[in-house]
Amino acid sequence: MITAIVRYRLPAEIDRAACRAHFEAIAPGFSEVKGLLSKHFICSERGVAGGVYQWRSKADAEAFYSGPWWDGIIQRYGMAPEIEFFTVFAKTDNEAGTVTIVEAAPADAASAAE
Template identity: 85%
Template sequence: MITAIVRYRLPAHIDRAACRDHFETIAPGFQSVQGLLSKHFIWSERGVAGGVYQWASLADAEAFYSGPWRDGIIQRYGTAPEIEFFTVFAKTDNEAGTVTVIEPAPAGATSVAD
């Protein structure tokens, strides 16, 4: 599993309400994206917006970000997004009451806490 954090600076005319409204409009379209497990649409008072994406694989993420999505971000906001990828080792889901180990440690490995 891969987490991607995507950030881009919004033009001054796009405030919190406009960003929220746009995200609400486009959110359903992400349900059909190949390999996308979830997306959190994010905004900050510093005028930065983006998303925190959970992907099944790095290949799925890279394919999505290199396609029309990237061109749309540049066209809409006038800047290329910053994208940082992270490998997910484990996930705690308090809503579901689950802990999932995505990439277990090899047998016999010791942790930092040992």
């Protein structure tokens, strides 16, 4: 599992309300993106917006980000997004009441840590 954090600065003509309205309008379309587990649409008080994405694999994420999505971000916001990838080792989901080890340490590494 991979988490990708995507950030871009909102242009002056897109305020918080416009950003929220756009995100609400496009959110349903992300339900059919191949390999996407979840997306959080985010906006900071400093005018930085984007998303926190959970992907099945980095290949799924890279395929999505290299497609029409990339051109749409540049067209709408006037800049390329900053994308940072993270490997997910474990996940706590309080809504579901679960803790999942996504990428466990190899057996020999676990015994060496004891």
